Amino acid sequence: MKQWHLFLAFLKVGMLGYGGGPSSIPLVYKEVVERYHWLSEDEFGDVLALGNTLPGPISTKMAGYIGYRVGGVVGMINGVMATILPTIVLMIMLLTFLSSFKDQPWVQGMTKAVVPVVGVMLAVLTWQFFKKATGGLGWVMSGLLFVGSLLLIEVAGIHPGILIAVILVYSLLKKDRGNDDRKGEVG
Numbered sequence: 001m002k003q004w005h006l007f008l009a010f011l012k013v014g015m016l017g018y019g020g021g022p023s024s025i026p027l028v029y030k031e032v033v034e035r036y037h038w039l040s041e042d043e044f045g046d047v048l049a050l051g052n053t054l055p056g057p058i059s060t061k062m063a064g065y066i067g068y069r070v071g072g073v074v075g076m077i078n079g080v081m082a083t084i085l086p087t088i089v090l091m092i093m094l095l096t097f098l099s100s101f102k103d104q105p106w107v108q109g110m111t112k113a114v115v116p117v118v119g120v121m122l123a124v125l126t127w128q129f130f131k132k133a134t135g136g137l138g139w140v141m142s143g144l145l146f147v148g149s150l151l152l153i154e155v156a157g158i159h160p161g162i163l164i165a166v167i168l169v170y171s172l173l174k175k176d177r178g179n180d181d182r183k184g185e186v187g
């Protein structure tokens with residue numbers, strides 16, 4: 001039954017993730033965290049952060065990891081296939097259909113109408129992550145990280161994956177230094 005639920009969850013993501021990775025992330029979150037409870041919010045955030053540092057489509061990386069965690073190697077294959085098969089089939093069907101009507105106003109309107117919907121989905125997910133961050137870091141530190149990240153990504157042009165990797169390394173070093181300080185106090 002787990003394999004079937006895994007397939008259905010990522011099939012939805014593959015079919016409804018119109019617009020690529022950013023639009024699929026909230027869908028993965030709904031299925032994985034809220035519906036099936038395969039990951040906690042913290043774990044989802046970690047998987048998302050790590051997935052963003054690696055090359056390739058985010059939904060397939062997340063499907064592979066979550067599938068493996070839920071159902072082993074078979075679950076990994078199941079999750080990835082459920083994510084990419086609908087995309088392949090829909091791409092062939094939709095592009096064949098839409099290319100014959102690409103100049104029609106309704107097709108152009110349809111593609112333009114998806115953008116705000118994806119924007120709202122991302123804003124809701126961003127707000128949820130920001131609220132979660134304030135619980136662990138506080139409003140001031142979360143705000144500083146938000147503004148700093150925005151400036152580094154948008155103004156300085158630093159790739160988000162590099163920023164995430166630097167923060168992860170900093171956090172690991174800070175954690176190790178904290179452990180060394182505690183060991184010195186005990187000894």
